[in-house]
Amino acid sequence: MNNTKENLTGIKPILYTIVFEIKKQRKKFYFFSVIAIIIAVLLGYILQLIPSFLLSDTQAEFFNTGLQFISFLTLFAACLFFSGIICSEFDKKTGFIVFPKINKYKLILGKYFGNLSLVVAIVTIYYFILGFLGFFYYGGPINIRFFYSYGVAILYVIALSSFVTFFSSFMRSVNLTIISTLIILLIGFTIVDQIVTLIFAENFEPLYSLAYLGSLITGILEYPFPDPRFSEFSFSGMGPGGMGGDFTFGQWVTPSIAAGITLLLVFIVVYFVLAAYLFKRRQL
Amino acid sequence: MKTMIKDEEKTMMKIQEKAIPKKPIIDRSEVVIKLENLTKKFGNLTAVKNINLEVYRGETIGLVGPNGAGKTTTIKMIAKILRPNSGRILIRTNHSELQDLAKISRTISQMGFLIDIPALYNMTAYQLLRYFANIQNYPKDKIDQRIDELLERFKLSEWKFEPVKNFSKGMTQKIGIIQAIIHDPEIIILDEPQTGLDPLARVEIRKYIRELQSQGKTIFVASHMLYEISEVCDKIALINYGSIIGFDTVENLALTLKTSELNCELLNSINASELERLIDRLAESLDPYLDKNLDPMISKIPVKYYPEQQGFKIFYDGKNESKGEILKILVKEFESDFTVVSFTQPKTSQLERVYTEMVKDNDAKKKSILSGGLVKNE
Numbered sequence: 001m002n003n004t005k006e007n008l009t010g011i012k013p014i015l016y017t018i019v020f021e022i023k024k025q026r027k028k029f030y031f032f033s034v035i036a037i038i039i040a041v042l043l044g045y046i047l048q049l050i051p052s053f054l055l056s057d058t059q060a061e062f063f064n065t066g067l068q069f070i071s072f073l074t075l076f077a078a079c080l081f082f083s084g085i086i087c088s089e090f091d092k093k094t095g096f097i098v099f100p101k102i103n104k105y106k107l108i109l110g111k112y113f114g115n116l117s118l119v120v121a122i123v124t125i126y127y128f129i130l131g132f133l134g135f136f137y138y139g140g141p142i143n144i145r146f147f148y149s150y151g152v153a154i155l156y157v158i159a160l161s162s163f164v165t166f167f168s169s170f171m172r173s174v175n176l177t178i179i180s181t182l183i184i185l186l187i188g189f190t191i192v193d194q195i196v197t198l199i200f201a202e203n204f205e206p207l208y209s210l211a212y213l214g215s216l217i218t219g220i221l222e223y224p225f226p227d228p229r230f231s232e233f234s235f236s237g238m239g240p241g242g243m244g245g246d247f248t249f250g251q252w253v254t255p256s257i258a259a260g261i262t263l264l265l266v267f268i269v270v271y272f273v274l275a276a277y278l279f280k281r282r283q284l
Numbered sequence: 285m286k287t288m289i290k291d292e293e294k295t296m297m298k299i300q301e302k303a304i305p306k307k308p309i310i311d312r313s314e315v316v317i318k319l320e321n322l323t324k325k326f327g328n329l330t331a332v333k334n335i336n337l338e339v340y341r342g343e344t345i346g347l348v349g350p351n352g353a354g355k356t357t358t359i360k361m362i363a364k365i366l367r368p369n370s371g372r373i374l375i376r377t378n379h380s381e382l383q384d385l386a387k388i389s390r391t392i393s394q395m396g397f398l399i400d401i402p403a404l405y406n407m408t409a410y411q412l413l414r415y416f417a418n419i420q421n422y423p424k425d426k427i428d429q430r431i432d433e434l435l436e437r438f439k440l441s442e443w444k445f446e447p448v449k450n451f452s453k454g455m456t457q458k459i460g461i462i463q464a465i466i467h468d469p470e471i472i473i474l475d476e477p478q479t480g481l482d483p484l485a486r487v488e489i490r491k492y493i494r495e496l497q498s499q500g501k502t503i504f505v506a507s508h509m510l511y512e513i514s515e516v517c518d519k520i521a522l523i524n525y526g527s528i529i530g531f532d533t534v535e536n537l538a539l540t541l542k543t544s545e546l547n548c549e550l551l552n553s554i555n556a557s558e559l560e561r562l563i564d565r566l567a568e569s570l571d572p573y574l575d576k577n578l579d580p581m582i583s584k585i586p587v588k589y590y591p592e593q594q595g596f597k598i599f600y601d602g603k604n605e606s607k608g609e610i611l612k613i614l615v616k617e618f619e620s621d622f623t624v625v626s627f628t629q630p631k632t633s634q635l636e637r638v639y640t641e642m643v644k645d646n647d648a649k650k651k652s653i654l655s656g657g658l659v660k661n662e
Contacts, residue, residue: 013419020415024405093403097463100363102419103390192459284365 002039013102017110020117029118031278032077035124039069040129048137059138063146064221066130068162070153071214075185077122078160081115083177086279095284104280112165114273119157122196127153135218148220155264156214160185169278193252201250202230207263212252216261219254226253229235290574314341316471317362318382321371324357324526331357334371339504341376341470346517347506348639354526355506356400359475362504363397369549377470393420396469398477404458406450412448413466420467434462437492453480459587461489465496472496473504476518478512490516496569514635522642529642533549537638544575545637547630548614549595551623562621563587566596569613573606575599582637595626 022029025044047053056062086108090093098107127150131142164181171177189211196206206212219226231253236246255263316355317339324332332354339345344596347355360366362373373385377394385392389630404412410431417427434460435441443451448459463474475491478486486509493516496503507513513520515535522537530537554562566587567574574586578599586599600606607629614624 012421014639016415016418020407020411023411024407093400094405096363096365096397096399097402097404097416097460099365100395101391101393101416283367284360 010106010195012272013106014110014113015104016277017107018114018117021114023112025115025118028080029122030251032073032080032118032122033125034226036073036126037129038074039131040066040126043069044130044133048182055137059134059143060145060221060223062131062134062137063143063149064218066133067149067153067218069245070209070217071156073126073215074119074157074160075182077119077156078157078164079178079181079185081119082161082164083168083181084174085111085115085165086282087171087177088168088174088276090282090284091173093284099284105276108165108276112161116161119161120154123150123153125158143221145221149217152220152260152264155261155268156210156217159210159213159267159271161265162275164269165269166275166278169275169282197250197252202228202252204258204280205230205252205255207255207259210267213255213260213264213267215254216257220257220262225257229253229256312445314376315339315374315382316341316376317504318374319358319362320374322358322361322368322373324354324361324366325369331526332361332368335523335526337521337528337531339502341502342497342500343519344493344503344505344517346513346520347504347523348508348510348513348520348635349506349523350643351508353523356475357526358523359397359399359473359504359506362473363395363399364391365399375471391420391465392471394470396464396467396472398460398464398474400475401453401479402456402463404456404459404463406447406449408445408447409435410444411453413457413462416463417466418574422467430466430468434466438462438488446533454482454485457481457484461492465556469501471502471504476507476508477505478507478509480545486512502582510635510639520635522639524643524647529645530638534638537635537642544600544629546598546600546607546610547593547595547626548598548624549593549626549628551625553591553594554589554622558621559589562618563589566618569617570598570600572608573600573603573610575601 044062048055056065084091089098104111107127131146134146135142163185164177167181168174168177171180189209193206193209193212196204229252230250232248232250234246234248254260297317315338317337319335319337322332322335323330325364335354335358337345338367349355357366361368362385367386374382375385375388375392375395376382377392396628407415413431414427416429418424422430431444432441435444438461440458440462443455443535448456451459457477461474461477464474474493478490481489493503493505497516505513505517516533519531519533520537521528563585567585570587578584579585583597583599588597589595590597598610600610611624611627614627
C-alpha cells in the first residue's frame with residue numbers, strides 16, 4: 001500500500017508537468033492546428049475544386065498527395081515545440097526556480113510528454129481532415145494503409161521530437177536549436193543522403209537519416225509496397241560546354257516497413273535517453 | 285501605586301508581543317544545514333573555497349559578501365543546481381539524521397529556494413504557483429487557500445490571473461519569494477530577496493521574514509543590503525573570494541573591530557557658536573573610552589556632531605563597560621548643555637565596518653600571498 005502511494009507520489013510531478021506544459025504551449029498548438037487544417041483542406045479539398053486538377057484515381061493516391069506536406073508540418077512542429085524544452089531552462093534561467101523543486105528526469109519526462117501530446121494532436125488533426133475528405137470523395141471504408149501511415153507518422157514525429165530534444169540538451173539558446181535542427185533535418189540529411197547514394201548506390205541504404213525514414217509515411221500507402229526500394233532514373237543529353245552523355249541517378253524510395261519502424265523506435269529511445277542524461281549533467 | 289505601574293507595564297509588553305511575533309528559541313542541538321569543506325571551481329577560478337558552516341534549526345543566517353564572492357554559487361550548490369568539486373552538504377529535514385545531499389536522489393521538498401532574479405514561465409501567477417505547489421506535494425485541497433493567503437500577504441491578489449510577463453520587477457521578485465515558500469518548507473533559502481523592491485516592499489519582506497522566524501523556520505539569506513541582513517539575521521557569514529572570513533552574530537563580529545561607534549541623539553540641536561567648545565569638552569571627558577587608533581578613513585575625530593540628525597557620533601574603544609561610562613558622562617556632566625534622548629549602537633554601520641574591514645584584511649592577505657609566490661603551492 002505504502003509502495004503504491006510512494007509510486008503515485010513519484011509519478012504525480014510528471015503528470016502535473018504534462019498538464020502545465022500543455023497549458024504553457026497552447027498558443028503554439030492553436031497556431032499549428034490552424035496551419036494543419038489549412039494545409040489539409042487546401043491539399044484535400046480546395047485543389048480538387050480547380051477544374052484542371054484531376055482527382056486521384058484511388059483513395060490511396062489521394063492520401064499520398066495529401067500527405068506530401070506532412071513531413072514538413074511534423075518537422076516544423078517538432079522543432080518549434082521541442083527546441084526550448086531543455087535549453088530554455090538554462091537560457092532563460094527558469095531552471096533556478098524549477099530545478100530545486102522537481103527531479104530533472106521527472107521534469108524532462110513531463111515536458112517531453114506534454115509537448116508530444118500536442119504535436120501528436122496536430123498530426124491527428126491533419127490525418128482526421130484528410131481521412132474525412134478521403135471518405136467524402138471515395139466513400140468508405142477508409143483504406144487501412146492510411147491508418148498504417150498515421151502510425152508511422154506518429155512514430156516519425158516522436159523520433160523528430162527526441163532528436164530536437166537531444167539538440168536542446170546541449171545547445172545554448174532556443175533560436176540556435178531551432179536553426180540548427182531545421183538545417184540538419186531539412187537540408188543536412190537530404191544532402192548527405194544524396195552524396196551517400198551517389199557513392200554507394202544500392203549498396204548502402206541511408207537508414208541513419210531521419211528524413212529518409214520519414215518517407216515511410218507515404219511509402220506505406222503504396223500497394224504493392226515498392227520493390228525494389230532502390231530505383232534508378234536514366235537520362236541523356238548535352239550538358240554545358242559540350243559535355244554530354246548518359247546519366248543515371250539512383251534514389252532510395254523508402255525503407256522497409258520492419259527496418260523503418262525499428263529504427264524510428266531506436267532513434268526515439270536513444271535520442272531521448274541521451275538528452276535526459278545530458279540534461280541531468282548540465283549545470284546552470 | 286507600584287502595582288499599578290507594574291500592571292500597565294505588563295499590558296504594554298503584551299501589546300508589543302502581539303505586534304512583533306516572538307522568535308522561538310534556536311535549537312542548538314539540531315544542525316539542519318552543514319557545509320563541509322565545500323569547494324566549487326569554474327576552470328581555474330575557485331568560486332567557493334573550503335566553506336564550513338553550520339546552521340541550526342530556527343536560525344536565520346545572513347550570507348554577506350561583495351559581487352562574485354561566492355554567495356550565489358554556495359546557494360546553487362545547496363539547491364543542487366551546481367555540483368561541488370569537493371566537500372559535502374549535509375541536510376536534516378523532519379528531525380531525521382543529517383544526510384549527504386549528493387546521495388539524495390529526490391528533491392528536498394522541505395526546502396524552498398529563491399535564487400538570483402526569478403525568471404518565470406509566462407503563465408498567470410495562479411497557474412505558476414499552483415504548479416509549483418503541486419510538484420512539491422503540497423496538499424491539493426489547501427493549495428488555493430495558500431495561494432490566496434500569500435498573494436494577499438504580498439499585495440498581489442489583484443494580479444492573481446494576470447500573466448507574469450506584465451509584472452514589474454518588484455512584483456516578479458515577490459512572486460519569486462512566494463514560490464520559495466508556497467509549500468511551507470522548513471528551510472528557506474533566499475538569494476537577494478530585496479532586489480528590485482521599493483522601500484515599502486522591503487519593509488514588508490523584512491516583516492514577513494520575521495513572521496517566518498516566529499514559525500521556527502530556518503532561513504538562509506544572501507544579500508548586499510547590510511541593513512536588511514543585520515535587521516533579521518541571528519548570525520552573519522562574511523564571504524570573500526569564496527571563503528568565509530567571519531561567521532558570528534553582528535555584536536560578536538563587532539568585537540573584532542578596534543573601534544565601535546555610538547549614536548547619541550539629542551532633544552535640541554546645538555548652537556553653532558558653542559559647538560567647537562562643546563566637542564572639545566566632550567573629547568576631553570570621554571578621552572579614556574574613546575578610540576585611540578581611529579582609522580582616518582572612517583573619521584578623523586572620535587566625536588562628531590551631525591546637525592541633520594541632531595546628534596553625536598562617538599567612536600569608542602568597543603568595550604561594553606565603556607558604553608555605560610560614556611552614557612553616564614553624557615547625562616551627568618553635560619546635563620546643562622544638552623539632553624540625550626537616545627543612545628544606540630547602529631547595527632548596520634557596525635556591520636558595514638566589520639564587513640569593510642574584514643574584506644580589506646582578506647584582500648591584503650591575498651595580495652601578500654600573491655607577492656610571496658604562495659599561490660603556486662595552492
